[in-house]
Amino acid sequence: MRILIAEDDATLGQQIKSALAEEGRAVDIATDGEEALFLGSTEPYDLVVLDVGLPERDGISVLKEWRKENVATPVLILTARDGWSERVDGLDAGADDYMTKPFHMPELSARIRAMLRRQSGNVNPVFQCGPIVFDSRTNKVLNNGMPVSLTAQELSVLAYMFHNANRMISRTELSEHIYEYDGDRDSNTIAVFVNRLRKKLGKDLITSARGQGYQLSLD
Numbered sequence: 704m705r706i707l708i709a710e711d712d713a714t715l716g717q718q719i720k721s722a723l724a725e726e727g728r729a730v731d732i733a734t735d736g737e738e739a740l741f742l743g744s745t746e747p748y749d750l751v752v753l754d755v756g757l758p759e760r761d762g763i764s765v766l767k768e769w770r771k772e773n774v775a776t777p778v779l780i781l782t783a784r785d786g787w788s789e790r791v792d793g794l795d796a797g798a799d800d801y802m803t804k805p806f807h808m809p810e811l812s813a814r815i816r817a818m819l820r821r822q823s824g825n826v827n828p829v830f831q832c833g834p835i836v837f838d839s840r841t842n843k844v845l846n847n848g849m850p851v852s853l854t855a856q857e858l859s860v861l862a863y864m865f866h867n868a869n870r871m872i873s874r875t876e877l878s879e880h881i882y883e884y885d886g887d888r889d890s891n892t893i894a895v896f897v898n899r900l901r902k903k904l905g906k907d908l909i910t911s912a913r914g915q916g917y918q919l920s921l922d
């Protein structure tokens with residue numbers, strides 16, 4: 704799952720990025736409102752963390768512009784502790800959730816997991832397909848109750864497929880959601896990851912249609 708962090712405080716931006724990257728997210732950082740607007744309008748993010756106080760263009764105005772352009776990406780705004788009116792403006796402008804600064808990173812991570820889960824339509828943090836169980840809170844994967852060890856890339860592909868189950872996903876789409884902006888994106892490697900997942904989790908978990916992509920169907 705790929706996330707945009709729009710935050711002009713470089714230290715905080717990096718802290719959020721490393722916390723999320725540790726959980727297998729591909730993370731891009733925008734340090735001002737214009738960059739945030741551009742990236743959020745042109746790249747297919749699964750979620751945006753948007754600081755309200757950004758230079759060049761403030762966060763609420765960026766959010767309003769996205770919603771006007773029908774960018775439906777879930778947005779969590781970061782506001783000052785006493786910024787209740789910013790939170791009202793942000794939620795009314797189309798934000799899905801908020802956090803006040805300072806915050807604890809595990810809470811931000813949990814809110815992001817909840818937003819991604821809601822977006823996927825899965826009410827349960829644990830995703831299941833036949834004998835395969837994926838716990839989105841811990842990134843643990845079980846096959847018939849036995850833990851399965853996956854590489855970071857295999858896990859990224861699997862998480863994206865569980866969050867976007869029951870529809871065909873192209874290799875390009877997968878690569879756009881597991882790699883960062885300047886990442887070494889090669890959609891051919893996606894086939895390699897999918898084949899390894901099939902070896903580890905059974906060949907029936909992910910079906911494919913020639914030239915179209917891959918599908919994971921929930922029970």
Ligand code: CA
Pocket residue numbers: 710711712754755756757
């Ligand atoms: Ca700021």
